[in-house]
Amino acid sequence: MSSKKNKIATSFHLAAACLLAFSAPSIFAQQLPENAAEGGNLWFIELSDKPVADGNSKNNVKAAQDNFRKAAKEAEVNFNERRSFTTLFNGFSVQISSSERAKLMQIPGVKAIYPVELIQAPNVDVDHGGSAADMANALGMTGADVAQNLFGLKGSGIKVAIMDTGIDIDHPDFGGNGVNGSTSFPSARVAYGYDFVGDAFNADSTSALYNPVATPDNNPDDCGGHGTHVAGIVGANGTVVGVAPDVTFGAYRVFGCNGSTTADIMIEAMERAYADGMHILNMSIGSSFQWPQYPTAQAADRLVEKGMVVVASIGNSGASGLYSAGAPGLGEHVIGVASYDNAATSTPLLQVNGRDIAYNTFTFSGPVPKLGSADMVAIGRACNTDALLASPAGKVALAVRGVCGFGEKAANAINAGATAVVIYNNAAASFSGTLGAVIGNGSIPVVSISGTDGAYVLAQASPVLTWTNRSIKTPLATGGLISSFSSYGLSPDLALKPDIGAPGGVIYSTYPLERGGFATLGGTSMSSPHVAGAAALLLEAKPALSAKAVRTVLQNSADPKVWSLNPNTGILDHVHRQGAGMVDIDDSINATTYITPGKIATGEGEAGAFIQRLTVHNQADVAVTYQLSAVNALSTGGVITPTFFGSDASVTFSSNNLTVPANSSATVDATINPATGPVNGQYGGYIVFTPEQAGQVYRVPFAGFVGDYQGIQVLTPTGNGFPWLAKLGGGFFSNCAAACSYTMQGDDVPWFLLHFDHHARYMEMNILHAASMQPVHPVFHKTNVSDYLPRNSTTTGFYSFSWDGSRIHSNGGKGKTKEVPNGDYVIQIKVLKALGDKNNPAHWETWISPVITIAR
Incomplete structure (x- = not known):
């Protein structure tokens, strides 16, 4: 096996924490461990100027970044710059304290800030039994076997990037020289790539193996295993035969042998894959509970705009309820992939x-x-x-x-x-x-x-x-059904996610030779590369297809499956969990019709009927007539704990049949009448195009929200009675249920513990005089201003925010802050709900803290 070295960066974790039970003698009513909170000191800074991928010049981007650095220095904002980005994202990743962070949004040119998420190495079940027949089963479920054996498609000439733990380049299934050999990188099959971190890198500060020092090098060989398994599903060609066994790989290593990476390293790897001219990027990694505005999703979207197909796992947070899909899979143009269980397992x-x-x-x-x-x-x-x-x-x-x-x-x-x-x-x-x-x-x-x-x-x-x-x-009893771990959508902006699904549960594929050579793993990490391989076959068959069109073509021919928890009902599983359905590769390749848009997000049901014009493109030499119909899928209520309901949504058409001339297109209007229940629920279904003569059936999925989206409460108390004003000491937060005094030295500052039951579009903290309940300044009275906050993953998870006793004293001038004098104050926390109107008071939630005495 090729030798490797060491590497990493620091960590930030916004994947939800579970509260730990704790009891100890205290004058306070409640205490919670500090490390149970979600938060960190690594942040992205996004600048207002467009990145290079959006048409800006590199000189302009660099000038904007230099101007930011100069303004931050003049404003005496203290931070350590980790990475700067120019191509897919204009901005930086920085390490900064919570007290300094409040000043960032006041610096000229700053558009937004986001936490640099800690990306855990995907947690998958490893079973070294099974056989290559497990992968053959999966190929048969999606028609990849037909595409290979009847159409002669193998992905030849297509370059697929794997952003992961690397690829074992010695593995014979990738053309390597075996366990006792040494294959040089680049090789014939793994011809591109880079190691951004090294073997010893681990960004998780809670791990015994924590090592925040990245030592990049040119050899993206794999010692973790996950990336080799993922690459095998895309295109192994040996004992295991992947979906597209003749593709050329790029290995972009962002994980060490163990542990975690960070979101800024992911963007660095995306920019390298773009520079290397990769046709497809697979990312079997991501951050659950995020927004599509998150930097990794933004960068992924720009890759698609520039012509690269981007495929990403939607996440393994199915047990954490709705809106749990992750970035970058949430990206507007990214193919976010759900997982179905393999049809059967094979044992030698x-x-x-x-x-x-x-x-x-x-x-x-x-x-x-x-x-x-x-x-x-x-x-x-x-x-x-x-x-x-x-x-x-x-x-x-x-x-x-x-x-x-x-x-x-x-x-x-x-x-x-x-x-x-x-x-x-x-x-x-x-x-x-x-x-x-x-x-x-x-x-x-x-x-x-x-x-x-x-x-x-x-x-x-x-x-x-x-x-x-x-x-x-x-045979597996759950074969062909959505995997229990597969994450639910919708996106927090009510976009339809995930987009499509593929086999991901119980998949046998390649593994590093020193760890056995082969293994059976399960996760959306395994379904995403199946779709990436499908995209490679599709691009080989239809090289003129645009990166954006690939998703549409795959969705049009996908096959939705029945409800995994009760398949005997015959009800289709949630659109917001399976998207368009199981990818059907041979049908996508054979398709002579495609329908745009490939999916429909109907938004809030309170707006009434949603009208969507669909364009049907006929690429055949003969006219075709389609009968139009619709079928509902299962609805869900709740957020973190879903409940299940039938749907009464309905669809009417401007015409119930549509004739499309040869090599031409035609349109039809679909009026989607939203479901009337459950309260704060999600509904969905499929518009079906059935040819009058023999031919392929096409579908367009739709999904939306029942009623008023702002009806979901964000700041919920949970059993702990959040929000809290808290004190921090000895590693524990103590609840100041009445009032507390702070010296403002070290950790003795006010802390606020908040549970977010749903995503929040915006949050601000306003400083008020305790006696008069009036702002400390008519204009400049804010601290801790944040955009696009994710929800917690559990019913008891929480975030922590601190206040350093200063207020922002500018409107975007020079990041100026002023210290408030000693005295009694309260903090008013205001949260704008997802898709909320900032001018509508009903779309805000407000909490006022107990009295805070600042006694420096």
Whole structure:
């Protein structure tokens, strides 16, 4: 495996925290751990001038950035600049204290600020059992097998960027030289890329492996595993065959071997992929609960505008309710991908005395042969404290699970001369596991079997193991249904997200050779590269297709699936969870019709019927007539905890049939009458175009909000009675239920704990005199002004904000602030709801703190 080095940056985390129960003697009514709050000191600064990708010159962008630096210095705003961006985003990432942050919005040229999110390495279930047939199952679910075998499409000539943990360039499935070889980068298959961080990089300050020092280099080799698995789904060509097995890869490594990265590193990688001329970018990473205005989503949108197809996982926060989709998948032009479970899982088979036995391969096992036979001998537990029951020299050793680790058992058998090791369960079922590290030279296979099969082998007088190239396929009960982890939309601006889905649950693909070579993982991380591979096949078949049109064509031919929690009802699953449905690659390639727009966001139902003009483009040499109809999908109520309802939405058309001339287009108006329930719910469905003669059916998904979107409460108390005025000490926030005095030294400043049950468009904190409840200045009385705040991920999560005792004293002049004198004050917190009208008082929520005594 190619050697690697070390690297990282610092961290900010806006993925929701769960509150921890705590009780301790205190004069305060309640206390909560400081580290249970969401927040940080890393921020993006977006400047008002457009970036280069939007048509600005590089000189103008750099001049605007120099002007900002100069103004910030004059205003005595203290921060450490981490990164600057010019192409896809005009601005910076900085490290800045909460007290200094309030001054940023007052500097001339600043458009907005956003937290630099900590991006956790995607959390997936790893199972090193399974076989390449698992990927073959997935290809059959989407028609990728048809595109490859009947149409001869393999993604040739298409460059696909993988922003992830890197790619194992030694892996034979990517044309590498194998575990004992060393493949030079760039290689024929992995021809582009860069490592932005290094092996040791980990941006998570709560981790024991925290290392905020990035050490970039030119070799994006993978030691984490996730990126190799993702790349295999796109285009492995060996034991595993991906969706588009002839694509050329770019590997843009943003994770170390363990832990997390940050959103500013993602933008840096996007700019590099753009410079390298990649056709498609897959990002199986993201920040849940975000807005489409978040910088990673903005940068991704600009890539699409410049001609690159961008595909991103929508997130694995299905358990966290609605509006949990993540950026960059929320980007307006990005293809945000949901996950369906694989139709079946396949387990490889060996034989013992003629009996088929399913096995799983341990992580760090040597390669498992596909033919050959050998005698077996039982050696017992094979722990260091045990004598082996028999010598396994030259034979397959059979050990029983228990007492010591799998690696210890395998090492003892291998050191005694075993040519292979089989560990059987101490219970009836099958299992999988890890050896912890490569044993010896890594050439000896180590596999597991069930306890039932182990008992059979023990009962044989002379057991002989025969390796086979066969496997057994087991259908999954949830196959073809939305995965339980897949995130819900809509976007907080009520855009329809996710856009489309693909198999992502139980997917067997490539893995770094030193970690076993192959693994079965599950997540939207696995569904996103399937769609990226589909886009590669589509671009190979239709090279004139624009980056924006790729999503529309894929959506038109997608196949919506029934409700995952009760498929027998026949009700279609939520549009705001599956988008257009399962990607159907061969139908998209064969399509002679496409319909724009490819999806419809109807917005707030209180506005009444929504009229959308649809344009049907016929690229065939004959006219086609379509019958128009609509079908509803399941509705949901709530936010963090969804409830499920049928929908009474309806659709009428300006004409119930539409004839489209050959090589021409025609339009039809669809009037969507919104659902009337549930309260504060989401509804959706599909407009269906069915040809009168034989031919393909096309669909356009629609989704919207029931009633008044501002009916959702943002600042909810939860069981902790938020918002709080709080004191911080000893690592805990204490609730000042009545009043509190602060010295304004160190952490002894006012803190405010807020739970956001839903996204907020804007928040401001106003400083009032406690006695008169009047602002401390007629104009300049604000602190902590923020845009586009995400919701918490749990019903008890919270954010913390501090106040340094100063007020902003400018209208965008020079970031000027003034200290308020000692005395008694209250803070008025005002939150503008998502899509709210700032001139409508009903769209604001307001809370006034207990009395704050500043006693410096």
